Amino acid sequence: MAVYTDVTESDLGAFLRDYPVGELLSYKGIAEGTENSNFLLHTGQGSFILTLYEKRVEKADLPFFLGLMDHLAGKGISCPLPVHRQDGGIIGTLAGRPAAIITFLEGMWPRRPTAAHCREVGRVLAAMHVAGADFPMTRPNALALDGWRDLWAASRERAEEVEPGLAREVDADFAVFEESWPASLPAGIIHADLFPDNVFFLGEKLSGLIDFYFACNDLLAYDLVTCLNAWCFEKDMSYNVTKGAALLAGYQSVRPLTDDEKQALPILARGSALRFMLTRLYDWLHGPDGDLVVKRDPAEYIRKMRFHRAIVSPQEYGLP
Numbered sequence: 001m002a003v004y005t006d007v008t009e010s011d012l013g014a015f016l017r018d019y020p021v022g023e024l025l026s027y028k029g030i031a032e033g034t035e036n037s038n039f040l041l042h043t044g045q046g047s048f049i050l051t052l053y054e055k056r057v058e059k060a061d062l063p064f065f066l067g068l069m070d071h072l073a074g075k076g077i078s079c080p081l082p083v084h085r086q087d088g089g090i091i092g093t094l095a096g097r098p099a100a101i102i103t104f105l106e107g108m109w110p111r112r113p114t115a116a117h118c119r120e121v122g123r124v125l126a127a128m129h130v131a132g133a134d135f136p137m138t139r140p141n142a143l144a145l146d147g148w149r150d151l152w153a154a155s156r157e158r159a160e161e162v163e164p165g166l167a168r169e170v171d172a173d174f175a176v177f178e179e180s181w182p183a184s185l186p187a188g189i190i191h192a193d194l195f196p197d198n199v200f201f202l203g204e205k206l207s208g209l210i211d212f213y214f215a216c217n218d219l220l221a222y223d224l225v226t227c228l229n230a231w232c233f234e235k236d237m238s239y240n241v242t243k244g245a246a247l248l249a250g251y252q253s254v255r256p257l258t259d260d261e262k263q264a265l266p267i268l269a270r271g272s273a274l275r276f277m278l279t280r281l282y283d284w285l286h287g288p289d290g291d292l293v294v295k296r297d298p299a300e301y302i303r304k305m306r307f308h309r310a311i312v313s314p315q316e317y318g319l320p
């Protein structure tokens with residue numbers, strides 16, 4: 001997270017009165033992350049995370065996100081639990097923003113993911129897909145093709161500031177996606193942002209998933225390729241097929257892919273790379289600057305889009 005909205009001690013003290021977390025002992029803003037404002041709270045009852053939801057999170061979607069965490073935790077997927085107020089509610093208002101408190105998860109996100117981490121994340125992603133199958137709420141993916149078009153329309157004019165030729169390149173991608181984006185693959189609840197900074201480990205054992213604020217209903221294999229993009233490229237942007245194979249094997253140890261899903265991996269991976277390039281590009285051009293806001297580089301995802309365009313067979317990702 002970042003910290004876009006400041007919270008005063010007196011406002012926070014008043015807000016916490018309705019939650020069964022005991023007395024506030026200390027709190028501090030968490031610089032990590034990009035989407036919402038997060039604070040680590042120490043209270044008489046332990047540690048908690050306070051989140052103030054910012055621009056990309058609609059208040060109307062919060063019952064879906066927080067309800068999903070409750071549902072998945074009930075099915076054995078380790079993730080934070082929303083803390084319920086005395087009146088049963090989980091969503092409040094603080095400093096003019098929608099806000100919630102969730103339980104603190106032990107662990108660290110892996111700064112240098114290994115093949116063992118990749119295997120674990122694949123396995124737990126598939127378990128999350130299975131566990132989400134009977135979640136009763138639905139939420140369309142706001143960052144599917146239509147959402148990408150909106151981001152592109154808002155950034156296209158200045159895209160060349162980031163990379164010469166980018167406008168032409170992305171226009172051509174859109175033409176391909178309009179024509180051939182897969183429509184009928186297995187779908188369900190996806191995390192949609194399962195990057196290393198959203199997965200905690202204790203050693204090489206996965207201890208939990210966080211940040212469900214892009215979760216939605218979409219193609220399950222799209223979630224998988226988002227992980228291939230986020231976990232299996234090295235700093236020089238080369239694809240590490242050992243890590244890819246481990247992630248795919250971990251996933252398939254719980255939920256084997258259909259043949260159609262396997263064939264669709266290259267186009268899905270290319271679309272997912274475009275999605276993250278576009279949000280980064282938008283934020284790069286329009287986002288606020290500040291000490292507690294980290295901007296992510298769109299160029300990384302331009303390289304990944306190019307890698308996927310050159311893929312000839314899905315086996316290149318490390319499928320057996």
Ligand SMILES: Nc1ncnc2c1ncn2[C@@H]1O[C@H](COP(=O)(O)OP(=O)(O)OP(=O)(O)O)[C@@H](O)[C@H]1O
Nearest residue numbers: 001002030032033034035036049080103104105211
């Ligand atoms: N439940 C939790 N337990 C422990 N730490 C947490 C928890 N939730 C968030 N954090 C801390 O806050 C940081 C940012 O959280 P999160 O990834 O949800 O933010 P974000 O702004 O949505 O980020 P992103 O850019 O990944 O979307 C995490 O890296 C972690 O340090």
Ligand SMILES: N[C@@H](CCO)C(=O)O
Nearest residue numbers: 034193195276280296
């Ligand atoms: N995981 C995203 C940021 C949060 O959505 C990225 O790396 O661009």
